[in-house]
Amino acid sequence: MSSHPAVSLEVPRDRTHPPHEDVVSTRAAARSGGPASLLPLSRRGFLAGTAALAAAALAACGRTSPVSSSAPSGSTGRLSIGAIPDQDPEVLQRLYGTVADSMSGALDLEVAYQPVTDYAAAVSLFRTGDLDLVWFGGLTGVQARLQTPGAAPIAQRDIDEAFHSIFVVNAGTGLPPSDDLTALAGLRFTYGSETSTSGRLMPAYFLQEQGVDPQGFPGGPGFSGSHDATLGLVASGSYQAGVLNEQVWTTRTAEGSVDPAVVLYARTPAFHDYHWLLGPQAVERLGEDLPGRLTDYFTGLSADDPDDAEVLDLFGAGSFLPTTASNYDQVEEIGRRLGLVS
């Protein structure tokens, strides 16, 4: 292409001039991609590059992607699992091999852990069947179950049977601990993530029970995005009050990493939260007994066994217990009332 007479059309000129010289010496022409630099590539080079691309495309067929090991049509024996824990998600997501290995050893299945951070994405992926078994929160579990007919809860942690949220206030408010939530109504208030059961749904419900409009805080409630962010925002005083998961509160208090400006205000009544949810497609592929085997595996994890203890530790659990869909009826009903489930 570079040998084409296109060059001589760049600037009208008379024949006595050597054509290339005045083109190349015109700075403006050269700057805007003058002839000398146009397509600085030989046909051979271009062909080689294209061939490399084609080779890559072919090679890619036999490779598993680092971002999705989603089961191709051939591998029926694989279980895709995912989890978005509330507390220290980076620890579990970076040590997920531990969980996948433990499960795969106990169940004699190929278990692939899929990294996901976003609840909306996790719910979608569960619906599409990309994720077979997901560690959902109470609300997201209900959302996923309603969108995926045939999905069934498998197991919950010991603490999920009676989970609590903690209302915290900035020390500057001078509010002493109390069970009366109405005092929070006039404060700048932040929830955690929008779809969090313990950071949004249940606290909103308990506020409503006491006659506080859950959306009615001055300037509207904030959504910090995570329990730790709630702690940070209440410590800064930008929000005077907030609510978070009791598990995170207990852990952070034990670590001593909670800013002294954040003080406990109230503890909510108990509710059901996190659980493992199994999709219908996995049961079709791996057999009718899969739900039973999975429940047995989870409930069989013992804190006395060092390998099991490691898995339990990653989930912040003492042990796992069986659970049923009816445990989340309350969450579903409240979700409907607050417009979070449709």
Next chain:
Amino acid sequence: MTAVRDAPPATPPRLHRVRARWAWGLGAVAVVVWSLAGAGLFTGDVVNPAGRAQFGRFAGSALSPALDPAFLQVLASSALITVAYAVLGAALAVLLGALGAVLVARTTWGRRRLGWTLARGALAVPRGLHEAVWGLLLVNVLGLDPWVGVLAIGLPYGAVTAKVFADLLDEVPRGSHDALLAAGSGRVAAVLYGLLPPASGGLLSYACYRLECAVRSAVVLGLIGAGGLGYQLSLSFSSLRWEQVWSCVYALAALCALADVGGRAVRRRLAAPRTPGDRLARDRGLTAAVLTTLALVAWSWWYLAISPATLFAERTREQLAYVLGAAWPPDTDGVLLSSIAALAVDTVQMSVIAIAVATVGAVALAGLAAHPAGHAGPGRRLTGTAVRVALLLLRAVPPPVWALVVLFVLLPGVLPGAVALGVYTWGVLGRLAAEATEELDPRPRAALAALGAGPAAGWLYGVLPRATGPVLAFALYRWEVAIRDSVLVGLLGAGGLGALLAAGWARSTGPR
């Protein structure tokens, strides 16, 4: 430039005020004041001094990023994923842009204005959706597949690129194109040989800029779970492990800088080819650049294990039908619509403040950030590098992170979101403004300096007047981007339409 050199104006220009410009200027000031008033700047406290400690924890960690070997290994493999996404996304964008440019260029449509307007309008749709929203949509259709990341970058970027490429082609001097047509060549050949060569510099330069943007967008996609550096960043961010967040930011900044330096080198080569003037030889450096690009695309394809078959799989069709079914008809109940209207005002005010912050900041730093035209002392060069690195870091920290840390020191409302977006956009716009300054004719400033003007006066009277046009054009373009980016800040709950959109996603899979 050449016009000034060759043909001085016959009559000296009269110095008079252009009324229309005054009207525009005053209008802009009024809009900014309205936005600031809406953000409550004049009606009450907006600053929260007690949050300094929390902000300090974030800022202080910048000096002690997490460097333990295990984490660095995680970062390295994540960086590879981000690079692969960015390269393929940008490549797809350039490909789509090149095809789309043909569809929306004035050259194609000629006098048929209606067709041209419709084609432009059609392009606005993919551009209007943020990459993160594209990502969520595509996850619903394609599931966990590397195509999600590539398409989520490539589709909206392709639409932007098509528009810019079309503009570049339309603005090139048409002499040779018309000459070819007059000489009897076909329209395709006339464009290929008459328009493409002179436009290629601008096209290439823009493609390089898109690559850097793609790196940053790949990180945003990580936030919604598509893997890579953004994924690690969002994990560490959700437990406020600032040391790890900073490590991710530095890795990201390094990638951006690489893309930037590479693009700059290629552009400089194009502007001043090293081949001797008397023969048309291939430039080895440029050949190497093109081959490297092709190799990078091939590697990314292999690394992400992309399979075109996924796009045409039965399952993809089913899921597409499901998503379209859920998306139509759009939700139209009155409460939702009125809250959308109220939040739309918030979004506009947020973006106006953001772009005002960014423009003022960018103009203030443009002179320092630009590479000096002639020889400069080591002090000046060091300052320049420091300013450029600072701008790079401003745009390497993703807007949601800015939103949270700004929220530590500002009271909730429109303002923290606006400042967060503004600081991020400052980083982007500062770079664009510096580049625009470098492209200016250096002679007015040199003349002022020769007459004894100081550096500040030289900049004010020799650079600023001519830089205003391009910088304002960039600012308006980034304003459009800022409106879309408010989705990101909204995802954190800093107000605006983004918050509502996030709530809609949480409720069901259909966009509202």
